[in-house]
Amino acid sequence: MRLAEAWRVASDALRANRMRSLLTMLGVIIGVASVVLLVAIGTGTKQTVEQQVEGLGSNLLLVVPGRLDVGSAPAVSPLTLQDVEVVGRVVGDPGRVAVTVASGATVRAGTRQDFTTVQGVLETTPTVFAREVARGRYLSRSDVDTGRRVAILGDSVARILFPDREAVGQQVNVAGVRFRVIGVFAPLGQSLGVDRDDEVHIPVTAAQRLYGTQRVDAIAVKAPDRERIDELGQRIVAELNGRHPGTEFSAVTQEQILGVLGDILGILTGVLAAIAGISLLVGGVGVSNIMLVSVRERTREIGLRKAVGARPRDIGVQFLLEAVLLTAIGGLVGMALGVGGALLVAAVSPIPAAVTWWSLALAFGVSAAVGIIFGVVPAQRAGRLDPVVALRAE
Amino acid sequence: MSGTAAIEAVDVSRTYHLDGVSVPALRGVTLTVSAGDYVALIGPSGSGKSTLMHLLGGLDRPTGGRLVIGGRAVSELSPPELARLRNETIGFVFQAFHLLPRTSAVDNVALPLVYRGVNARQRRERAAAMLGRVGLGHRLDHRPNQLSGGEQQRVAIARALVTDPTVLLADEPTGNLDSTTGAAVLELLEQLNAESGVALVMVTHDAEVAARARRRIAMRDGVVVADSDADSAASPITGSAGAGGGS
Ligand SMILES: Nc1ncnc2c1ncn2[C@@H]1O[C@H](COP(=O)(O)OP(=O)(O)OP(=O)(O)O)[C@@H](O)[C@H]1O
Ligand SMILES: [Mg+2]
Numbered sequence: 001m002r003l004a005e006a007w008r009v010a011s012d013a014l015r016a017n018r019m020r021s022l023l024t025m026l027g028v029i030i031g032v033a034s035v036v037l038l039v040a041i042g043t044g045t046k047q048t049v050e051q052q053v054e055g056l057g058s059n060l061l062l063v064v065p066g067r068l069d070v071g072s073a074p075a076v077s078p079l080t081l082q083d084v085e086v087v088g089r090v091v092g093d094p095g096r097v098a099v100t101v102a103s104g105a106t107v108r109a110g111t112r113q114d115f116t117t118v119q120g121v122l123e124t125t126p127t128v129f130a131r132e133v134a135r136g137r138y139l140s141r142s143d144v145d146t147g148r149r150v151a152i153l154g155d156s157v158a159r160i161l162f163p164d165r166e167a168v169g170q171q172v173n174v175a176g177v178r179f180r181v182i183g184v185f186a187p188l189g190q191s192l193g194v195d196r197d198d199e200v201h202i203p204v205t206a207a208q209r210l211y212g213t214q215r216v217d218a219i220a221v222k223a224p225d226r227e228r229i230d231e232l233g234q235r236i237v238a239e240l241n242g243r244h245p246g247t248e249f250s251a252v253t254q255e256q257i258l259g260v261l262g263d264i265l266g267i268l269t270g271v272l273a274a275i276a277g278i279s280l281l282v283g284g285v286g287v288s289n290i291m292l293v294s295v296r297e298r299t300r301e302i303g304l305r306k307a308v309g310a311r312p313r314d315i316g317v318q319f320l321l322e323a324v325l326l327t328a329i330g331g332l333v334g335m336a337l338g339v340g341g342a343l344l345v346a347a348v349s350p351i352p353a354a355v356t357w358w359s360l361a362l363a364f365g366v367s368a369a370v371g372i373i374f375g376v377v378p379a380q381r382a383g384r385l386d387p388v389v390a391l392r393a394e
Numbered sequence: 395m396s397g398t399a400a401i402e403a404v405d406v407s408r409t410y411h412l413d414g415v416s417v418p419a420l421r422g423v424t425l426t427v428s429a430g431d432y433v434a435l436i437g438p439s440g441s442g443k444s445t446l447m448h449l450l451g452g453l454d455r456p457t458g459g460r461l462v463i464g465g466r467a468v469s470e471l472s473p474p475e476l477a478r479l480r481n482e483t484i485g486f487v488f489q490a491f492h493l494l495p496r497t498s499a500v501d502n503v504a505l506p507l508v509y510r511g512v513n514a515r516q517r518r519e520r521a522a523a524m525l526g527r528v529g530l531g532h533r534l535d536h537r538p539n540q541l542s543g544g545e546q547q548r549v550a551i552a553r554a555l556v557t558d559p560t561v562l563l564a565d566e567p568t569g570n571l572d573s574t575t576g577a578a579v580l581e582l583l584e585q586l587n588a589e590s591g592v593a594l595v596m597v598t599h600d601a602e603v604a605a606r607a608r609r610r611i612a613m614r615d616g617v618v619v620a621d622s623d624a625d626s627a628a629s630p631i632t633g634s635a636g637a638g639g640g641s
Binding site for chain 1: 453488508
């Protein structure tokens with residue numbers, strides 16, 4: 001019953017000073033909304049990247065020159081097609097080995113043109129990576145062996161070059177050389193603002209001739225045995241290190257990539273949450289400040305309540321509830337705004353945003369805790385007021 | 395101790411400390427307030443009347459001496475216990491009314507019952523009945539700013555009595571009222587004292603008012619200098635009660 005009275009008094013007090021309550025809440029609202037929104041963006045980005053890495057296909061092993069370290073410069077690859085053959089022998093199945101030699105190039109068809117990534121690849125690509133051809137066909141063994149000038153277009157490239165015609169069967173001009181389109185990829189869509197359908201695949205042999213190089217940028221292996229994937233990677237690296245004494249190679253699995261990316265994005269999310277947390281803290285200081293004002297304004301009321309039998313605790317609880325009510329309402333409104341903001345960001349921008357229950361619970365918990373923490377000092381001060389002094393206050 | 399003593403003060407003192415300076419507001423006051431009594435407390439400004447009232451009501455604690463309210467020694471009570479004692483045995487009426495703003499008359503009167511844990515419906519019933527007894531049965535839902543000064547003080551009196559206290563402490567209850575309104579409020583207090591048996595201790599500057607009380611206590615410089623009740627205290631009327639505190 002006393003608690004009910006305390007609730008009533010607290011909400012009356014907030015209502016009596018509507019504008020002030022609202023402005024005080026604003027600090028909490030902004031803090032909570034930014035926690036929810038920024039954590040949603042961090043989480044969404046992490047999920048998208050993880051999905052993408054997982055979407056590459058399972059049991060994947062990427063072999064690259066240099067180390068897999070954040071911030072280490074990419075090395076110029078000494079790998080050639082002979083190395084690819086050797087890797088095929090180590091794996092025991094050349095059909096499980098894919099390569100890429102990639103470069104940006106302008107692709108033309110008639111008067112239309114598109115600057116895109118042109119990748120020289122083996123016919124094994126759809127087996128190693130999960131990649132589907134929507135129309136036409138992919139490369140064949142003989143396309144690669146003979147360096148035939150054929151191309152498979154990404155969905156976007158096909159749309160740009162052939163907006164009103166079927167692309168398959170048409171001619172395109174890649175960096176000055178004519179290629180025949182034999183297939184179009186099934187669309188992958190956008191992720192993190194990058195168009196994943198903006199690419200062209202041609203036989204690696206044709207690409208090497210086009211770019212005037214023998215090099216292969218990277219090798220990908222679909223390991224036959226998940227349990228022995230690390231061991232296979234070590235064998236491949238040992239073999240390649242022997243063939244190229246000057247270079248160190250790395251073989252990384254999806255788990256390792258996910259681990260590294262997860263760490264980076266986890267830190268990013270943490271930093272975003274911390275920044276938002278600071279604004280929540282500032283909001284809390286505002287609550288504390290207003291509560292001190294409220295206690296001072298109602299000093300005579302406190303004295304009177306004590307005179308008629310209120311215990312220090314009754315007074316303390318009343319003011320604590322006022323602070324908690326302020327931050328809880330602010331927290332709920334902030335949560336709603338944060339969720340709305342996240343949905344808006346996800347809908348209209350390439351930034352993914354995934355609202356998680358834990359971020360909502362955290363934000364609300366923290367704002368309620370802010371109310372308690374920043375309300376305790378003013379509430380204690382109110383509870384301890386000497387009634388005689390309080391009654392004499394102006 | 396006599397069974398009719400509502401409040402007993404023995405050699406009670408109260409010294410304020412202001413910026414390192416000691417201000418002795420009460421210097422050894424011994425008196426007993428009997429159940430149902432009607433006492434007028436008089437004395438010049440600054441003589442310690444209000445200080446004494448605060449002590450008698452358990453709103454403040456003495457810095458020396460022994461004070462027993464409703465059979466309980468104040469020095470042995472924790473702050474929440476003292477709060478409860480105030481709630482159950484004391485009713486205060488202040489010169490400045492001290493009603494809660496933006497709060498209806500009936501809710502103002504019901505306030506002490508909140509801290510006694512009475513439920514909302516009973517609170518309203520008892521508060522409304524009490525407002526009826528002070529002649530404000532038709533003003534239940536008026537806010538203080540919609541009431542005259544006299545009406546506000548009646549609400550405050552109803553609030554003081556809604557808990558059925560044994561002692562009503564009124565510090566210049568008519569001090570903020572014109573003489574006619576003041577007289578009516580005084581009459582109401584006397585009537586309630588006579589009807590319900592609540593002891594009334596009232597500070598007043600008005601000799602005529604003091605003359606109507608059954609007992610008069612005069613103070614000066616923090617001590618009792620005169621007490622019309624010869625039989626209530628064995629100690630001499632003047633001077634500090636001094637070392638012989640045990641009786
Ligand atoms: N909080 C305080 N701090 C310091 N001194 C105080 C305090 N309260 C009262 N005093 C002093 O104690 C003395 C008694 O004050 P008190 O209010 O009891 O007088 P009073 O008899 O009620 O006077 P009045 O008739 O003017 O109301 C005064 O000298 C006053 O200055
Ligand atoms: Mg006074």
